[in-house]
Amino acid sequence: MLLAILLPFLSFIIRGKILTGIVCLILQITLIGWLPAAIWAALSLNNARADRRNEKLIKAVKQNQR
Structure with missing residues (x-):
């Protein structure tokens, strides 16, 4: 969470959202x-x-229904 606050663009890039990270970097500049x-x-x-x-939770509920 600290990374998302201090370096928001890096938070997106680490999670695999490259394009969103670039847009966020432009906003962050x-x-x-x-x-x-x-x-x-x-x-x-x-x-x-x-x-x-x-x-x-959905996976656990489906397994319990069987």
């Missing part, structure tokens, strides 16, 4: 754009974590 870029990266990271949790 401006001083005014740093805050929206950091918020965008943090929200994106939280959404990705929630998606992984949901996938695990």
Whole structure:
């Protein structure tokens, strides 16, 4: 999470979203754009974590139904 706040573009690139990382870097270059870029990266990271949790829960529920 710290990486998403300090270097938002790098957070996207590490997660494999190269084009999004480049767009975020362009936004981050401006001083005014740093805050929206950091918020965008943090929200994106939280959404990705929630998606992984949901996938695990769905898989567990499907296995228990068998």
